[in-house]
Amino acid sequence: MDILYSKHVREQMVARGIGEEDVREGIEMGSKELQKPDKILSYYKYFCVVYKKLKGKIFIITVKPR
Numbered sequence: 001m002d003i004l005y006s007k008h009v010r011e012q013m014v015a016r017g018i019g020e021e022d023v024r025e026g027i028e029m030g031s032k033e034l035q036k037p038d039k040i041l042s043y044y045k046y047f048c049v050v051y052k053k054l055k056g057k058i059f060i061i062t063v064k065p066r
Contacts, residue, residue: 001027002057009060016047018063023049027058 003024005013013019022045030044042049043066050061 004057004059006059006061009062012063016063016065018047022047023060023063027051
């Protein structure tokens with residue numbers, strides 16, 4: 001799975017103590033919710049991963065607390 005991170009999400013990951021492996025698990029195992037027009041929210045453990053699927057890649061927009 002090819003994952004791309006925005007600058008914003010990198011800052012949020014550091015601030016919230018969330019690593020790349022946590023984000024990967026969140027995408028794979030979290031409960032999903034669609035947000036129009038094309039975002040996916042994946043709720044996992046104590047955080048939510050907000051991302052888009054772009055041309056076979058996953059672009060992470062942000063991570064936020066639940």
